[in-house]
Amino acid sequence: MSDEFNRKKHTLFMTNREGAEISGVTDVDSFNGEEIRAFSDYGELMIRGESLQVEALDLETGILNISGNISALVYTDKKPAKTFFGRLFS
Secondary structure (H helix, E strand, O other): OOHHHHOOOOEEEEEOOOEEEEEOEEEEEEEOOOEEEEEEOOEEEEEEEEEEEEEEEEOOOOEEEEEEEEEEEEEEOOOOOOOHHHHHOO
16 A cells, blocks of 8 residues: 555645644644744654744644744655664564
8 A cells, every 4th residue: 555545644834824733643843933843754844933832732633733933834745753663673
């Protein structure tokens, strides 16, 4: 079966560039007031802005809620690095 069928649905709803709800999130690599780096099955999403905050993160459902002044959303094909045990058992 192809990877296309195994991907979680990914959506992004942004309100007035002041907040966003993102689904399909599999991991959050790092975050600070200027950048949040999240991963989905479709690659890395970098959210840049000012006063950014992670309001809620539920990796079980894949929902990430953020607030702050969003200035950029950048997608890349970068996948999260696997941990030692992730590489060992994959």
